Amino acid sequence: MDYVLAALVGCFVALGVYLLLSRSLIRMLLGVVILGNGVNLLIFTAGRLTLQIAPIVPPGLDQPDGAIANPLPQALILTAIVIGFAMFSFLLVLAFRTYQTLDADNTDTMRLAEPVDAPQPPLSY
Amino acid sequence: MNTVIFRTIAPLIVATMLVFSIYVCLRGHNEPGGGFIGGLIAASAIAVLGMASSAAQARKALYFDPLSIAGFGVLLAGLTGLVSVFNNSPFMTSIWLYLELGEATVPLSTPLLFDIGVYLVVFGTISSIALGLESNEGEEP
Amino acid sequence: MVPNIDASIALVAIAPLVAAALAPLLHRYTRPFSGWLLALIPAAIFAFLVSLAPQVLAEGAISARIGWVPSLGLDLSFYVDGLSLTFATTISGIGALIIVYSGGYLRGHEHLGRFMAFLLGFMGAMLGLVLADNMLALFVFWELTAVTSFLLIGFDAVRQSARRGAIQALVITNIGGMALLVGVLLVQQITGQWELSALRGIEDGMRGHGLYGLVLACFLLAAFTKSAQFPLHFWLPNAMEAPTPVSAFLHSATMVQAGVYLLARITPWMGGTAIWMTLLVCFGAVTLLWGALAAFKQTDLKQMLAQSTIASLGLLVLLIGLGSETAIAGVIIYFVAHALYKAGLFMVVGAIDHESGTRDITALGGLADRMPVTFIAAGLGALGMVGLPPTIAFFAKEEMYLGLLAPQWQDITVLVVLVAGNALLAAIGALVAIKPFLGAEVATPKSAHEAPIAMLVGPVLLGGISIVAALLLGDFGHYVLEPGAGAILNETVKSHLTWMIDPTNPVLWMSVATWGLAFWAYRQAAMLRTLMRRFATGLGFTADDLFDRAMFGLIRFAGALTRLLHHGRLEVYLGTAFAMLALALMLPLFALGGIHALLPTADLGNWGVRLNWPPLAPHEWGVFGLALIGLLVIVISRKRLYSILALGIQGTAVALIFLIFGAPDLAFTQFMVEILSVVILALVMTRLSLEDEDPRPFEDWARDGILALVCGTGVALLLMVVLTGDLDTRLSDFFTATSVPIAHGHNIVNVILVDYRGFDTLGEISVLMAAGIAIMALLSSRGRKASASVKTVDSPTPPVAPVAPVAPVAPVEPAPARRPRRRKAAS
Known part of the structure; x- marks a missing residue:
């Protein structure tokens, strides 16, 4: 079952990359989310999988009474999800404002910072 | 979206979600839950409120500016780390205090306060984002 | 007497x-006395x-x-011997x-304070x-002198020629600086020594080494660029754009x-x-003759001195190359003598320029009556430059001729070069000192009068020292010559x-012959000038032009490269x-054999296990299927709304x-994040009117698809x-084992977040907060930006447009045509 999940991670990454390479801002945004999910799953899988036993010590005990899921990747991923969401919101708003200002969704047409006909460097002292 | 049914039920949903979010946050140390999840639930509640009435009204209901709440959360989380300095321990060493209230024992600790700080940051930041996007063009966010 | 010699010597620098x-x-x-005060x-x-x-x-x-x-064994060490x-x-x-x-x-100059700062900084670098x-x-310190001299040469930064001179000096001497660094590192690698003093004892350790040639090339490049040896000499005359005190200091006794x-x-x-x-002998000889002859070409007094400095530097390099005891003695005496008379003469030229308003030798004459003290100072300097007996320079000349009276052809050639070079230099010295002061009085741009005392102290004192040193010849030999030459020769x-x-x-x-030749050259100065100018015209190009071409080529290359990459x-x-990323993933897997962990081993049973259908419950398959469906819908859907819903589906599947x-x-x-993502994405999308089509042509999406x-x-x-390897679970085990006993929490994940890794979490919520602030800033800039943004978007070439007088009208035209579209998009 690890391998199945590994293959699924591959699918997430592939789609994320594919969407990021498209030139439409909104598609790229979806790509960021999917790539983020893929990476979260990657860390989760790399920490080994355990079926249905949460890393919670039963009440009254000092130690869990059997094998439990690896808590470390979970802690990493939990913050990653929230930070990823903040990043997604930021990019979304940025794209939204860009669209409002530049009237464009295609990154090819956004040349404000790097104009096609940028002036040559001055040839003098 | 602004149907009468939604607008009538929304405050009820919001109230339930807010209470639930606090419950999730507080039990987080021993059961599934915690500041991150609690904060997200509470922020969703505010987003629902904003959709049902308006962003401005949701802001009014919050009383404090959501970003100020988030700022307070960061401050709280940072200060709980400093408490240990008075105990001659390194930054962020946890300190526990067991309050005996009759039969029940209420454990208080700096990690709990820290988690509340996390809750406030997540809640404040995400509800401010949601309300900012919900507010209309003309209206000042 | 000195409490701590280490600190005191470091303090000097x-x-x-x-x-x-x-x-x-x-x-x-x-203000009025700062020069006197700082000179302390x-x-x-x-x-x-x-x-x-x-x-x-x-x-x-x-x-x-x-x-x-200390961790690298590096000390800031200083070493004071006769030479230093x-x-x-x-x-x-x-x-x-x-x-x-x-x-x-520079009295009254608004940036005099800054100038003093540069000058002192340069001196510190030079002493170091x-x-x-x-x-x-x-x-x-070598590089520091380059930087500070750049600031000094370009002091008058509003003039283009000053900027050019400064950049040229910086570029040329920095090439040498880099070579010096390479040379230093090579020497350290070969000998294991950082200290120059320790290298004196290594005998033939360097000379016999296979990399000797490379090290030598590095050091020579460094020395030749700094000391303006032919053909890298051209920066020095251009550096005369500096104010005259700078030339007097940098280009007589220090930087060069x-x-x-x-x-x-x-x-x-x-x-x-x-x-x-x-x-050394060849480059020195060519530089000596070239510099001395080029000095005749000039009519600007300062340029004449600059060219003669090049010649003097060539002379010193030549003498070091000879390396005999008398030649090295000549180096020490000549260095001191040259510093004394050249600095003095530069100061005299500065005084002439300052008081008369010109420094063109053909426009000057008869200043002796008006500036008598300056004339005396000039005379003292010229005595040194000609090398006449009561000055120390006379002995420099004697000393350098002394070792060359052997009947070998090399020695005789060098001797002839030295005599000719010295004669030409002497003639230049005489020209600079005599021509402006004697003869008929010529009208100058400013009515000339004596320079202020601050400008006379220097040249008079230096000329005096030159004579005193010669009069106290025994002491000079004992205190300066013997330790200095001894340090160079290491004996x-x-x-x-x-x-x-x-x-x-x-x-x-030989000295008499030199003076005779100098007298002839002095008389024939005009003829020599014409000759040299004709020669330069015939040559058709100068190293200076090549430098410009190289610099502009570099700028064009940088521009083209930027365009290519950026x-x-x-x-x-x-x-x-x-x-x-693909390369980084695939290379270890296939080229370095990482994939072997997945390939079948000798016993085929291994494959059997792997090929087995994984033991998953139907609902688990269902979840995987859900994720795949979500992904598939995102990629094929043409409608934005479906994409957003599919995003929610795959997120739910992940949950x-x-x-x-x-x-x-x-x-x-x-779950919560997915819900919120879909909600805010939908909120934004309803406000945008986007094209639903993927804008990529077929070959592009095929290429991107393959890459993906x-x-x-x-x-x-x-x-x-x-997954085939072992997992190191020490950290997880520690958290699991100690979560309840130490941290009093049963939910291990939460305990890690708020307790064990609380500091990280604090950082993460700060990032979250920062993202929130950034988003609010973006959203609230909406109202103000709307009117301002029209201008920036609509004028295609904002920096160029205002130059033409008609241009301001043109960019306004398209704005009204565009505005309705913007409205529609915004609503």
Whole structure:
């Protein structure tokens, strides 16, 4: 079952990359989310999988009474999800404002910072 | 979206979600839950409120500016780390205090306060984002 | 007497730098006297250095060291022997006079304080350079002199020619600086020594090494660029754009002599080989003649002196190349003599320029009556430059001829070159000192009168010292010549300077021949000038033009390269990044054999296990299927709304995966995040009118698809390989075991977040907060930006447009046509 999940991670990454390479801002945004999910799953899988036993010590005990899921990747991923969401919101708003200002969704047409006909460097002292 | 049914039920949903979010946050140390999840639930509640009435009204209901709440959360989380300095321990060493209230024992600790700080940051930041996007063009966010 | 010799010697190099930082402030409050006041610092350094002389004489050298980077075995070490003492006293002594002179020359200049700061900073760098023992410290000070001289040459930055001169000096000397660094590192690698003083004892360790040629090339490039040797000499005349005090200081005794100092310093362990002698003598000889002849071409007094400095530098390099005892003695005497008369003459030229308004030799004459003291100073300088007896320069000439009276053809050639070069230099000296002052009076742009005292102290004093040194010849030999030459040759040298002039000695007749030739050249100066100008016209190009062409070529190349790499097409940037990712994934897997972990081993049973259908429950398959469906819909859907819904589906599937595999916290969080993502995405999307089509042409999406597939496959395979290995669970085990006993929490994930890794979480919520602030800033800038943004978007070339007078009308035109579209989009 690890391998199945590994293959699924591959699918997430592939789609994320594919969407990021498209030139439409909104598609790229979806790509960021999917790539983020893929990476979260990657860390989760790399920490080994355990079926249905949460890393919670039963009440009254000092130690869990059997094998439990690896808590470390979970802690990493939990913050990653929230930070990823903040990043997604930021990019979304940025794209939204860009669209409002530049009237464009295609990154090819956004040349404000790097104009096609940028002036040559001055040839003098 | 602004149907009468939604607008009538929304405050009820919001109230339930807010209470639930606090419950999730507080039990987080021993059961599934915690500041991150609690904060997200509470922020969703505010987003629902904003959709049902308006962003401005949701802001009014919050009383404090959501970003100020988030700022307070960061401050709280940072200060709980400093408490240990008075105990001659390194930054962020946890300190526990067991309050005996009759039969029940209420454990208080700096990690709990820290988690509340996390809750406030997540809640404040995400509800401010949601309300900012919900507010209309003309209206000042 | 001195409490801590280490600190004191380090202070010699550091004090001027500190003074430089304070100079502008000091200048503000002591305006008319700041020059005199600031000169106290170099004067004090001079006195301190002179007080070291007896100790240096007795012990041979003083070492000082301060810890620098102890972990690397690097010390900031200084070393004072005869050579560095000679240079350092010259630098600080002339420096003090120059600062006094600057106070008069630039009186009332609004940036005089800044100028003083640059000058003092330069002096500190120069003193550090000649006193440094550690070669890396030497390099640092070497570069510091380049930077500070850049600031000084370009001081008058509003003039283009000053900027050009400054940049040229910086570029050329920095090429040498880089070569020096390479040379220093090579020497350290070969010998294991950072200290110059330690290298003196290595005998043939460097000369016999296979990399000797490379090291030599590096050091020679450094010295030749700094000391303006042909064909890298052209920056020095252009550096005359600097105010005259700078030329007097940098281009007589300090900056340009750094190369000579370096050559002298490395002579004990690099010099003496055939290739060393050949290169130094040849380059020195060509530079000497070229500089001396080029000086005749000029009519600008300052340019004449600059060209003659090039010649003098060539002479010094030639003498170091010869390396005989008399030649090295000649180096020391000539260095001192040259510093004295050249600095003096530069100051005189500055005074002429300052008082009469011109420094064109053809426009000057008869100033002797109006500026008598200046004339005396000029005469003293010229005496030195001609090398007449009552000055120390006379003995420099005697000394350098002395060793060359052998009947070999090489010696005779060198002798002829020296005589010719000295004669030409002498004629230039005479021209500079006599022409402006004697003869018929010529009207000058300003009515000439005597220069202020601050500008006369320097040249008169220097000319006086030149004569006093010659009168106290025995002491000069004992205190300056013997330790200095001894340090270069690494053996004891006995001075044999004497006033006893022996008419039977052929050396004297060489001097007489020099003066005779000089007299002829002086008379024929106009003819020589015409000749040299005709020659330059015939040549058709100068190294100066080549430098310009190289610089502009470099700028064009940089522009083209920037355009190539920084073209502004996002998909190419991203494509490159992901192609590198694919390479980084695939290379270890296939080229380095990582994939072997997945391949079947000898017993085929292994494959059997792997090929088995994984034991998953139907609902688990269902979740995987859900994720795949979500992904598929995102990629094929043409409608935005479906894409957003599909995003929610795949996110939900991920949450379910977390739930199945024992991570309820993650599942919860993921659920909430997915809901919020879909909600705000929908909120934004309803406000945009977007094209639904994928804008990519077929070949593009095919290429991107292949790249994406490679990346995905790479990640999947990599993960599978990782899963075949063992997991190091020490950290997880620690958290699991101690969560309840120490941290009093049963939910281990939460305990890690708020307790064990609380500091990380604090950082993460701060990031979250920052993102929130950034988003609010973006959203709330909406109202104000709307009117301003129209202009920036609609004018296609904003920086160029306002130049043409008609242009301001043009960009306004398209704006109304565009505005309705913007409205529609916004609503």
